[in-house]
Amino acid sequence: MDKSLLIVESPAKAKTINKYLGKKYVVEASVGHIKNLPKSKLGVDVDHDYAPTFETIEGKEEIVEKLRDAASKAKEVYIATDPDREGEAIAADIAEEIAEKNNRIHRVLFHEITERGITEAMQHPRAIDDRLVASQRARRVMDRIVGYKVSPLVWKTFFYGLSAGRVQSVALRLICEREEEIRAFVSTEYWSIVGEFKTHTCDPFAAKLFKIAGKELITPSKENLTEMTHKGTQEKYTYIQNEAEAQKHIEDVKRQTFSIASVQKRETRRNPWPPFITSTMQQEASRKLYLSASRTMKLAQKLYEGIELGPEGSVGLITYMRTDSTRLSDDAVAAVREYIYNNYGKEYVPAKPHVYKKKKTSQDAHEAIRPTSVKYTPAFVKKYLDKDLFRLYELIWNRFVACQMEAALLETTTVIVEGGQYQFKATASQYKFRGFLQVYDDASDKDADRDADEAEMANKKLSESLAEGQSTQLISVISNRHETSPPPRYTESSLVKTLEALGIGRPSTYAMIVGTIIDRKYVEQQDRKLYALDLGLELNRMLTTHFSQIFNVRFTAKMEEELDTIASGKNDYKTVLDDFYLPFHESLEKVSKKAPAIKKSLQVETDEVCELCGKSMLIKWGRNGRFMACSGYPACKNTHPLPEDQEKLQHLAGLKCELCGGNMLVRSSKFGTFLGCSNYPKCTNTKPISMGIKCPKCKDGEVIERKTKRKRTFYGCSRYPGCDFASWDKPIDRQCDTCGSPYMVVKYSQKRGEYLKCPSCKAEIEKTEAPAVAMAG
Secondary structure, three states: OOOEEEEEOOHHHHHHHHHHHOOOEEEEEOOOOOEEOOOOOOOEEOOOOOEEOOEEOOOOHHHHHHHHHHHHOOOOEEEOOOOOHHHHHHHHHHHHHHOOOOOOEEEOOOOEOOHHHHHHHHOOOEOOOHHHHHHHHHHHHHHHHHHHHHHHHHHHHOOOOOOOOOOHHHHHHHHHHHHHHHHHOOOOEEEEEEEEEEOOOOOOEEEEEEEEOOEEEOOOOHHHHHHHHOOOOOOOEEOEOOHHHHHHHHHHHHOOOEEEEEEEEEEEEEOOOOOEOHHHHHHHHHHHHOOOHHHHHHHHHHHHHOEEOHHHOEEOOEEOOOOOOOOOOHHHHHHHHHHHHHHOOHHHOOOOOOOOOOOOOOOOOOOOEOEOOOOOOHHHHHHHOOHHHHHHHHHHHHHHHHHOOOOEEEEEEEEEEEEOOEEEEEEEEEEEEOHHHHOOOOHHHHHOOOOHHHHHOOOOOOOOOOOOOOEEEEEEEEEEEEEOOOOOOOEHHHHHHHHHHHOOOOOOOHHHHHHHHHHOOOEEEEOOEEEEOHHHHHHHHHHHHHOOOOOOHHHHHHHHHHHHHHHHOOOOHHHHHHHHHHHHHHHHHHHHHOHHHHHHHOOEEEEEEOOOOOOEEEEEEEOOEEEEEEOOOOOOOOEEOOHHHHHHOHHHOOOEOOOOOOEEEEEEEOOEEEEEEOOOOOOOOEEOOEEEEEOOOOOOOEEEEEEOOOOOEEEEEOOOOOOOOEEOOOEEOOOOOOOOOOOEEEEEEOOOEEEEEOOOOOOEEEHHHOOOOOOOO
């Protein structure tokens, strides 16, 4: 009874904490949750105040018994699970299990795993917060009800194995609605004109035509065109609609005499960004480091729990990574201001520390994400971190240091050149003082987004000699064709940003959302962009049609707010769940009765006749997508791929079974498509579907499409493990003109779309230059 027991979630965290607490404490880990709702049933009594039934997670019995035993021998018990609602619920479950062994239980919160953070937390223990626990339980129950009640309905209408979720389905809705916007988008052609000018005192500079006869040239986006039709604005704006109109203006421009109408200088301040919260860290890690939200959170968890720093042992490098607050402690601000003064100079330290506004929905339970000590600079810790850990830590460090630095001062010079009815505008910007940009600069990100006009007009500097009234010579003038662009597809980063802005989800949930809808094959990710797949579009159509009250942005955001009111004590568990469940149950009852009709509405009748029984063939949904099946099912079980899929497999026509001589047919299973003998079940011969390309490594096997354990597609040799050829990129049967490689691979970029690249010499060609070869997959 001389020692006290401290319980944390993670063994890695336990190791770091043990170093600071000393011999008076025993530190044990629960290894995450010890209890959960049952797997095989709902586990929520909706008729009795939504009482949940929690069971010990399979495989956690030994851990629970170990904690009970350790509690029985301890002087006091301190539960230091993560300092959020999830951690509070885990603490409540642990307390329930060990209370009969030792009821001297205290809750402590470690916002950073450092000696200071641990000492401060141990000096301020408290009781478990029942309101936080109730808020987490309500969220868990709400999600369980949606999953267990709606998912079976989805199985009945589509196929077994799909799921619907309270937040995931709204995220899917956003992606699908954006996909439909893009598909419905009709681009509008417009033209811009750029001139090159000079005076007798300055070098040539570029300027873009921005006014004709007093009307400002605009991009003819849907919003701008709507604005132009409003009374009083149609005389203010215009745009050049086609090449003939552009050429007419160019010829007229050449006849004009130009002079400088005005020169204006304007100084602006660029203030630093706030320190990271969970969502902004995920967004920036995606944008700058190309890390997924889930990968970012795993790395941040390691940085929080502790990293071995040689002689210093295990050290927590960042504060808690699930937070929606930009608040910083006074000690942290004082330390970083001193660091900035010593490393960058007095002029980089603002007169007063920057304090950032908190959002209306912010719980403000923790500080922002920041380094735990300015002692641990990126240079200091680099040799102890792997590549991705270091990149994320450096990003967090730079954002934290920059947030307390002086603003940048930008001077922008704008020159208006006028001739006849035409006005051209030239701009150039220069930083007079870079301030925080010395540490955290996003110039490279913005450069990537510049269009052709901006590239041509990239005036690094405009001559100081330019003055109003100067005569100006037109050296050259060109026109550029443009088309309006559809709204951009979501990336994981922009989706998280949108969900946060709409009040949907919380810091602990963002990382799971995209992973779930990708795993279910509702969405796919190409070049970091999220594309709604046919299955996702159909499922979204079904959910939004029949559960319009539930799977919408407003209702989901309202539920998030109500869950927060449980934690604040303004509302109670049952009232919030009533507000959710009663309209949900009403919708569910109505839709359940229509399930057979909904399923039938998803089937498409075709003119094709079943070759086995003569009945018509239907297009249905299955585990591997849409396929054709006989309407005589279950009497006739004939199925085959869609006509467009069969076309992709033409290179397989005429293949014979090497065992019995029968025809090899394309068949489907839960593992995907494959070749099976037409004499099945007498002959059970099967083969993977080849892509029609000989393996470039062994020259004997053929390239086939395969899946990793996580369902990611890759391409390998049919002779595996005899041959270990593998490629993440899809091979194409096209010889490289440069080096003679027998195949090229399909690549994708935002600007070029799909193109081909040689895996050997890295030569690139447009996909249209390749002969059309139909490939499976």
